[in-house]
Amino acid sequence: MYFPTIDFGWLGNGNLIGMMAVLHVMINHAVAIGGSILVVSMEYIAIKRGNEQLDAFAHRLTKYILIITTTVGAMTGVGIWFTTTVIIPDAIGSLLRIFHWAWFTEWLVFVSEVILLLTYFYTWDKWRGAKKRLHFKIGIALCVMSWVTLVIITGILAAQINPGNWVETLSFWDAFLNETWVPSTLFRTFAAITLGVAVLTPLTSLVMKDKKDRHLVFRMFGKWLIVSVPLMIVFGTWYLKSLPDKAQTLVVWATGMSDYAFIIINVLGLLVIFILGVTLLNAKPKFPLVLAIFTGVFSLALIAEFEIVRENIRKPYIIYNYMYGNGTLVEHTEKLKKEGALANSVFASVKEVTEENKIEAGEQLFRMQCIQCHSIDGPRKSRVLTSRAKDWSEEALAGFIPNMHEVRDVMPPALMNEEEIKALAAYIHAAVSEANGVKNEEEQ
Numbered sequence: 001m002y003f004p005t006i007d008f009g010w011l012g013n014g015n016l017i018g019m020m021a022v023l024h025v026m027i028n029h030a031v032a033i034g035g036s037i038l039v040v041s042m043e044y045i046a047i048k049r050g051n052e053q054l055d056a057f058a059h060r061l062t063k064y065i066l067i068i069t070t071t072v073g074a075m076t077g078v079g080i081w082f083t084t085t086v087i088i089p090d091a092i093g094s095l096l097r098i099f100h101w102a103w104f105t106e107w108l109v110f111v112s113e114v115i116l117l118l119t120y121f122y123t124w125d126k127w128r129g130a131k132k133r134l135h136f137k138i139g140i141a142l143c144v145m146s147w148v149t150l151v152i153i154t155g156i157l158a159a160q161i162n163p164g165n166w167v168e169t170l171s172f173w174d175a176f177l178n179e180t181w182v183p184s185t186l187f188r189t190f191a192a193i194t195l196g197v198a199v200l201t202p203l204t205s206l207v208m209k210d211k212k213d214r215h216l217v218f219r220m221f222g223k224w225l226i227v228s229v230p231l232m233i234v235f236g237t238w239y240l241k242s243l244p245d246k247a248q249t250l251v252v253w254a255t256g257m258s259d260y261a262f263i264i265i266n267v268l269g270l271l272v273i274f275i276l277g278v279t280l281l282n283a284k285p286k287f288p289l290v291l292a293i294f295t296g297v298f299s300l301a302l303i304a305e306f307e308i309v310r311e312n313i314r315k316p317y318i319i320y321n322y323m324y325g326n327g328t329l330v331e332h333t334e335k336l337k338k339e340g341a342l343a344n345s346v347f348a349s350v351k352e353v354t355e356e357n358k359i360e361a362g363e364q365l366f367r368m369q370c371i372q373c374h375s376i377d378g379p380r381k382s383r384v385l386t387s388r389a390k391d392w393s394e395e396a397l398a399g400f401i402p403n404m405h406e407v408r409d410v411m412p413p414a415l416m417n418e419e420e421i422k423a424l425a426a427y428i429h430a431a432v433s434e435a436n437g438v439k440n441e442e443e444q
Contacts, residue, residue: 001328003089004347005367012375012383013087018311020083022304024076026195029188029303032073033146034196035065036117040139041220047132054213059124061200066121070114088372090327091318098166098175099156106152113145147189154185161314162244167321183238190228190235191303194273197221197228198299201280201292218280225277229270244320247313250410254312255305256382269298315410318372324412326369336415341368353419362427365420369412376431386435389428397425 008016039061046055085092096103120138127135158180159166166175201221208214240248252262276295318325328336335344342348342361345368350361378384389397401421405413414421 001090001332001341001344001368002346005364005371006086007367007371007375008087009375010378012378012380013371014373014383015378015380017080017083017087018308020076020079021311022307024073024080025307026300026303027068027073027076028150029192030195030199030300031065032069032113033143033150033189033192034194035061035200036139036143036146037193038196038200038221038224039065040136040143041224042217043136043139045216045220047136049216051213051216053210054216057208057213057217059121062121062124066117069117088318088327090329091323094319094323095156095160098159098172101172102152102156102176106149109145109148109152113142113149116142116145150188150192151185154188155181157310158184160317160319161247161310162242163320163322179242180239183235183242187232187235187239187306190232191299191306193224193228194232195299195303197225197277197280198273198292198296201276202289202296205289205292222277222279222281226274226281229274229277233270243313246409247320250313250315251309253410254309266302269302273299312410316405316412324415326372326412326415328369328412328415333413333415337413337417340417340420341365341415342420353423358423358426359430361420362423362425363431365416365424366427366431369415369424376428377435385428385432389432390436392429392432394425394429397428398422401425 007013039058042058042061043055045051046058081092116138120135120142123135123138155176155178159175159178162178162180163175164178165171166178201218204214204217204221208217240251243251252259255262257265272291273295276291279291314320314325316324317330318327321330323329332344340352342351342353342364345364348364348368350357350364353361374383374385374388376384377386381387392400398421400407401414401424402418404411414424416424
């Protein structure tokens with residue numbers, strides 16, 4: 001509406017945001033939060049036992065946490081801002097306005113986190129004797145700041161799916177202190193620790209040579225894991241119950257699994273992780289490395305699943321009951337249906353549909369209202385129109401578009417007038433026909 005549109009074509013705008021977000025969350029949860037907690041726990045054991053070798057190993061792990069957090073972690077964090085800003089600027093603009101002071105505070109906390117991480121790593125060998133306790137306290141402060149970053153960002157993300165009374169009151173606190181904030185924060189906290197254990201267990205098994213030290217670390221990992229997994233289940237269940245009713249019904253759909261597969265895969269996966277915790281707690285001289293690797297892979301898949309579900313159960317909104325997934329305000333629905341989307345778009349070069357510009361107008365409408373989720377072609381067949389609209393006539397598309405939100409309630413309504421609906425149908429039909437035609441020629 002108020003910004004130019006950018007189409008990433010075959011890759012898909014929604015896919016790009018999803019990939020960047022999942023990668024960042026994996027790194028942030030497993031390394032910055034979970035990894036920091038585990039390394040500081042490791043240093044505590046080393047101080048308590050006067051174990052210089054274990055202390056050196058914790059220092060070594062901190063180096064990797066520092067490198068990964070300040071490179072890939074930071075770049076994917078900026079990548080989320082970049083991709084979401086160019087793809088859905090209306091939504092990001094709204095979140096910045098609603099949560100201005102929350103973002104400002106989070107940036108201050110993040111800077112403090114980076115400073116603490118740098119201090120923690122570079123003073124490791126310098127602060128000995130009496131200063132070693134101070135160094136450990138720096139580590140605790142690092143963990144706290146990492147967690148506070150999670151707390152703030154989760155409040156903002158949770159408000160997208162359950163903003164409480166904010167739509168009526170426009171109060172910052174109504175949005176931030178929403179029903180899903182606490183359970184979501186606690187779920188993510190223990191998921192981060194679980195991820196950290198899942199990632200560091202196979203690494204420790206392969207790198208740490210001293211059996212006694214390895215057993216000490218494994219016992220510590222096991223203690224964290226047998227506490228974190230049950231709490232993750234408890235707070236995950238609480239989180240699901242705090243979602244809007246419609247969002248709850250979309251959880252399994254968002255994973256792309258059947259009800260049966262969803263239950264079996266998640267229950268068995270969490271059970272295997274808990275079994276790993278029990279195995280580590282016993283500090284067996286040997287345990288199956290395959291179990292640790294499976295736990296790592298499944299844990300990363302679990303947090304990816306959580307992020308995908310969180311994004312999809314908001315549909316058809318991007319900010320629940322306030323803004324649709326294509327960045328259009330709910331309150332503008334009737335206005336756009338009456339006056340047209342093109343006439344109300346700042347950057348549309350076509351303001352009114354004619355027979356001569358129908359395809360061009362349709363393409364601009366597609367970019368304005370569809371590409372946030374859909375593309376003409378691409379890797380995700382459930383979202384590409386070469387699959388979804390194949391063999392549809394232009395007339396069938398024109399009849400479906402104004403009713404699509406009733407047939408599929410995850411779709412927003414067509415926020416355009418009748419002539420624009422016909423133009424969009426004409427463009428989709430032409431683009432899909434062309435794309436499928438090219439495919440057929442290549443196959444021949």
